[in-house]
Amino acid sequence: MNIEEKSLLVDFLKSFIRSIVYSNLYSSDHPQVKSQCSESINKLNLFLDKINSNKIEMSFYNGKFFVNSEFIMSSEKMPQTLINLYTKTHITSFEIYRDVEVKEIIIFSKILSLKVDPQKYLEENGIKNIKISKEKYIRANETKKEDATQNQINLDDISSTDFVESLRIIVSKVVDDKNIQDAIIVKLMEKFKEEVQKAVDNAIREIKLEKNKIENDYIRVESIFSNITGSEIIIDKNGNVIMTTPDASKLTGKDLKEIAGKKLLDIAEPDKEFINISEEIKSISDKKIEPKIITKGREDVVDTIKKSTAVIKNEDGKIVGTILIPPEIAKLKEVEQLKSDFISTITHELRSPLTSIKMALDIISRENITNPQTKMMLNTAIRNTERLNSLINDILDFSKLQSGKMIFDLDNYSPYEIAKDAVEAMSAWAKSKNINLTLETDENLPNIYVDKKRTEQVLINLLSNALKFTPENGKITVSINNSLEKPDYVCFSVKDTGCGIKKEDQEKIFEKFVQLASGKAVGGTGLGLAITKAMVVMQQGTITLESEEGKGSTFKVYMPIYKGQGRIEISESQKEKEEKKPWWKRILGI
Secondary structure (H helix, E strand, O other): OOHHHHHHHHHHHHHHHHHHHHHHHOOOOOHHHHHHHHHHHHHHHHHHHHHOOOEEEEEEEOOEEEEOOEEEEEHHHOOHHHHHHHHOOOOOEEEEEOOOOHHHHHHHHHHHHOOOOHHHHHHHOOOOOEEEEOOOOOOHHHHHHHHHHHHOOOHHHHHOOOHHHHHHHHHHOOOOOHHHHHHHHHHHHHHHHHHHHHHHHHHHHHHHHHHHHHHHHHHHHHHHHHOOOOOOEEEOOOOEEEEEOHHHHHHHOOOHHHHOOOEHHHHOOOOOOOEEEEOOOOOOOOOOOOOOEEEEOOHHHHHHHHHOEEEEEOOOOOEEEEEEOOHHHHHHHHHHHHHHHHHHHHHHHHHHHHHHHHHHHHHHHOOOOOOHHHHHHHHHHHHHHHHHHHHHHHHHHHHHHHHOOOOOEEEEEOHHHHHHHHHHHHHHHHHHOOOEEEEEEOOOOOOEEEOHHHHHHHHHHHHHHHHHHOOOOOEEEEEEEEOOOOOOEEEEEEEEOOOOOOHHHOOOOOOOOOOOEOOEOOOOOOOHHHHHHHHHHHOOOEEEEEEOOOOOEEEEEEEEEOOOOOOEEOOHHHHHHOOOOOOHHHHHOO
16 A cells, blocks of 8 residues: 555544544534544545545454555554444454445444444444454465465364374474473373363353343342332233232222232223233243333323333443432423523523613713713623623523534634634733733644634633633733644643632533632633533534642643645534434533
C-alpha cells in the first residue's frame, strides 16, 4: 500500500470510528449521526476507488490490525474504540462493501452496546453490505509455514497409532537420539496429564459457578417479586388454580371454592383484573422455554401498569430489583413535562418586552442626569435588566439543548478571531473590576471546524464565570495553542486567579443547577457550565478543568482542526424530527 492509499485509509478509519462513537452516544436518527456515517461512506469509496476494489476487509489477530491482509498497525497504536469492536464482540474480521448504506453503519455500530450475537443481530436487521467473521485470521505466509511443517510428518502414520506412539513419531522428526526422545515423551506425558487435570478442574469449577449463578438469580428474582405483594395464587402445571392465600381472595373477591380447579385465565374478568403469566408454566420441560407472556386485562389498565413499572438490572443483565410508580405519580410526570413546556414558552415570551425595556433604559442613560439618586436607580435598573436577560438566555439555551433543537452550523473558522471577539465582549466588565484580561496565542494556528457563534458563547460563558469568582486586581488569561496531547485539536484555555474549586466539587461543576467555587455561590441559574459542556460535545470537542482551592481555575476546551470538511447545518425540518432528549441524560444526568 503506497502513501496516498494509506492516507485515504487513515481518513476513512478516523471517520468510521467517529461514526461508531456517535451512533452509541446519540439516537439513530440524529442529524450528527447520519452526517458522520455519510462522511464515512464517502471516504470509504475514495479509498476503494484508489485500490480498485469493491470492499475493504479489516481484521484483528494476535494484537495486530490488518486491512486487506496487509499489516497496518499493532494494538498499542490502535484507537480503543476499534479494539473494543473486536474484543467485546469476539469478531476477528469484518468486510464493508461499496454499496453500504448509512443505516447499515448505524446498526452495525450498535453491536458495541448490545449483548447479542453479532452474526444473528446483523441478519435480523437485514444488513447485507457488512459481513463479519469469528474465524481466526491467518495471513498467507503463516499458512505456508504450517503447510511446510505438516509436509514433514506423515499424517497417516499418526492417525493409525495411539497417542504415545504419535508423540514418538513427532519427536523423532526433531531429535535423533532415542534416549532423549524417551525423556521428552515422558515429560510431555506428564505435562499432558497436568493440563488435562487443570482443564477438568476448571470445567468443574465453571460448572459449579454457573450453577450457583443460576440458583442465585432464581432466588433473587423470586424474592424480589414475592416482596411486591403478600398475596399468592398457586396453580398446577396445566394452569388450574389449586390454592390461594386469604389476601389473594380479598384482592380478587372470589373464595377458593369458587375458583379451585378452574383455569386462571378463564376466571379472569378483563374489566376488573389484570393478569400477566408465562405461557410455559410447567416446572420441568425437555425443551427450551420460550419467554412468551399472556396478558389479560383492559388495554388502558395494562398500559398504565407498564408505564409505571420498571425492572432493575445490574451491568451483567441480571434482575436485582423493581421500581413501581403509582399511576398518580405517572400522571404527575406528565404535569412536570407540561410545566417544563410552559416555562420554556413563557421565558421566550418575556424576551421581547425585556428587550424593549433594556433599549429604553439605554436611551435614558445617555441623557444628562444630574440627580445622583436618580442616576443610581437607573444604573441599578440597567444591571438588573442585563441580569434578567442573561437568566432568560440560559433557560432558553437549556430548553433548546434539552429538546435537541439547538442548531449548530459547522464550518471553517479562525480560532484567534473567535477568542478575540469573546475577549472584547467581556473586556468592559473586566475593566470595571480592575481585572487584567489578556489574550495569548501561538503563531500559525490551523483553523477549526466549529459553529463560530456557539464556540464564542462557550468562551464567553467561561470568561463570565472567571470574572464572577476573580477578585479585584486579579488576572484572567485566555490562550490558544496547538494541543500536544490531542494533535487533531486546538486548545482554548481560560485561566483565572480566583478562589478555585474544591477537589470534591470538581466532578459536580458541569451538572445543571450547580454553582460552586470553594463553597461560594453567586447569582444565576447554575446552567452556564452545563450548557457550555453540551455545546462543546455537540461540536465534537471536549472540556476539562484544573483547579486548586485558593489558587484559581483553568478550563481547557479542545475543538477539532478543520481538515477540508464540508459545511454542515441542521435544517429546521431535521430539527423537528429529532427526539426530545437523545443524549441529554448522559451529559446532564436528566
